[in-house]
Each structure stands twice: as structure tokens, then as C-alpha cells.
Amino acid sequence: MEYIIDATNKKLGRMASEIASILQNKKSAYYEPRLAGSDSVLVKNIDKLDIAANKREQKIYYRHTGYMGHLKEKKLGIAYAENPAKVLRRTVERMLPKNFLKMKRLRRLIIEK
Numbered sequence: 001m002e003y004i005i006d007a008t009n010k011k012l013g014r015m016a017s018e019i020a021s022i023l024q025n026k027k028s029a030y031y032e033p034r035l036a037g038s039d040s041v042l043v044k045n046i047d048k049l050d051i052a053a054n055k056r057e058q059k060i061y062y063r064h065t066g067y068m069g070h071l072k073e074k075k076l077g078i079a080y081a082e083n084p085a086k087v088l089r090r091t092v093e094r095m096l097p098k099n100f101l102k103m104k105r106l107r108r109l110i111i112e113k
Helices: 012-023 053-058 076-082 084-095 102-106
Strands: 002-006 040-044 060-064 071-075 109-111
Touching: 002 012, 012 040, 012 084, 053 076, 060 076, 071 076, 076 084, 084 102, 084 109
Parallel strands: 002 040, 040 109
Antiparallel strands: 060 071
16 A cells, blocks of 8 residues: 655654654554565655754764774754755664665655655
8 A cells, every 4th residue: 555645834853753654664454574565655745844943953963984983973854954854864864773674665665745
């Protein structure tokens, strides 16, 4: 089954947790934890997502380049301005269980602008 979600005026975290449960197939009557599932999610109007002003300034994404002292950081507001689809995908990815099915489930997330 394909779910279509309109992101207009929705909170980032609440929408991401809903998407994560759909991708795990938990809303289906045929839920099986060991299977990737078959439900897919299409997200529209990602540019109109509602993120609180405090969270835009205080939430920081970290990444390390591999060299000593090269810890890079980026605020949520800047990351969202550059690529809102990447922010949503990263949020959903971190809400899914950390196992071999995670990438199979993430492939069924389609984000439109």
C-alpha cells in the first residue's frame, strides 16, 4: 500500500516517527518484524514543514572527516535551507531499527518538493 503524506504545517519529529512506523509495516495487518514490508511512503510539500525556531538554532548535526580535530557541525536551520529532503531522510533513518533491513525500508521513502 502506498501512503501519501502532505508535510504542510506538520512537525518534523512527529511526521518522521509516523513514516518510520509505516516503513516498518506496523500499520499493516501482515506485520512481521523479520521482513522489510511492502508499504511505501510519498511525502509532498517538504518545503512547508514546520520546525520550531529554537530547534533550528539549537539542533546540531555532527560528522567527522576522519582526521584529528576535524569534527564538522551544521545547524538544523542551515541544513534544512540547503536540502529539506535530506533532513527528513536523516531523521527517519535514525528512527528505524539499526539492522540489515534499514536500507531496504528507506528505499521505499519517496520525497517530492
